[in-house]
Amino acid sequence: MTAEVVGVRVIPRTGSHDVRAIKVVLHRELLRFANDRTRMITMLIQPILWLFVMGTGLGTLVRGVIPGIDYRTFMYPGMISMTVIMTAMFSAGSIVWDREFGFLREMLVAPVSRGAIVIGKCLGGAVVATAQGVIILALAGLVGVPYSPILLVTLLGEMFLAAFSITAFGVLLAARMRNMQSFFGVMQMAIMPMMFLSGAMFPLANLPSWLHVLTTVNPLTYAVDPMRQAVFGRLDVPAQVNAMLNPGVTWFGWRLPVIVEIGLVAAIGVALLGVAITQFRRAE
Incomplete structure (x- = not known):
């Protein structure tokens, strides 16, 4: 007696599946953010302390x-950037959490490209971080911002772009x-120096040459300055x-227009997205 062979049909990967995966x-990400009120509050405490106390x-x-x-x-503007950046990084860190609890493996075996998962993650992190930044926007009148x-x-558009890149x-x-x-250790080591060197807390005018170079090569500088x-x-x-507080970013005496800075942030975001997709495809 010969055993009957049961055929298995693998669902083909299509563009519509990738779009649905992104959604x-x-x-x-939105549900996770909406259900985590503790995270909302803790992410706001630090920038509010910096803004109103320091x-x-x-x-x-x-x-x-x-x-x-x-x-x-x-x-x-620097405190808006801090709120957006920290929230975006924590959103990205949930990938590690998903890996520890096995949910990431379930996503990886789905008939969708890993690039779609990364894009959905980046869009989700950007939307969540921008929503968190809206709360700081609501405080504008308390510090003299109309x-x-x-x-x-x-500011909303610039926040979203910065959040997507981060x-x-x-x-x-x-x-x-x-x-x-491990993730939080590396995150603190990478983000905190970049945050302090972005001009979020001190003007970029009349800096020592070595500090001016560091702020110029810091990608976050081009996210803070347009704001x-x-x-x-x-x-x-x-x-x-x-002129003292808002000198802009200069390259060899040339002050970069805002559109160039925004273009740099967008280009950096696309490049980081491409590398992230490559790294994600290599991950187990």
């Missing part, structure tokens, strides 16, 4: 040097990590104060 991963303290020291503006107004619709829309960077790091402790220029474009401050 599913994005939706999962910003107020530093403001008392430089009050006579920068007349006509609150130092917290200067720090405000509630201009054009300004708010501009999430792609986080996914790149998380692709080979086996536990959350600051958008904010200062809506403020009425003396020209000398604007």
Whole structure:
């Protein structure tokens, strides 16, 4: 008696499946964020402390040097960036959590490309981080930033772009990590120096040459500066104060236009996404 052979049909991978996978991963990130109120609160505490506690303290020291503006107004774009960046990195870190609990393996055996999973993860992280940043936007009036619709829309777009790039960077790091402790250690080592060197907390004008070079090669500088220029474009401050607090980023004496900075952030994000997809395809 011959055993009957049962045929197995493998569902072909199509573009529609990849699009659906992106939607599913994005939706999962949104649900995870909405159900984790502790994460929402803890991610907001640090930038609020920096803005209202340290910003107020530093403001008392430089009050006579920068007349006509609150130092917290200067720090405000940097605190938006800090909120977005930290939230985006934590979103990317959930990949390590999924790997530890076996959920990642279930996604990897699905008939969709791993690139679709990475894209969905990056979009989800960007949307979640932007939503978190909206809360900081709501505090704009408390630090002297006007509630201009054009300004708010501009900041939202720049926040999303920065968050997408940072999430792609986080996914790149998380692709080979086996536990959350390793990921958070590497994340702190990579993000904190970049954050401090981005001009989020101090002006980029009149820096020592070595520090100017470090801020120029720091990718986060090109995410923070467009936000600051958008904010200062809506403020009425003396020209000398604007030159001191909002000098922009210069290459060999040439001040980069905002559109160039945004283009750099977008290009870096696409490049990091490509590397992240490559690393993810190699991961087990």
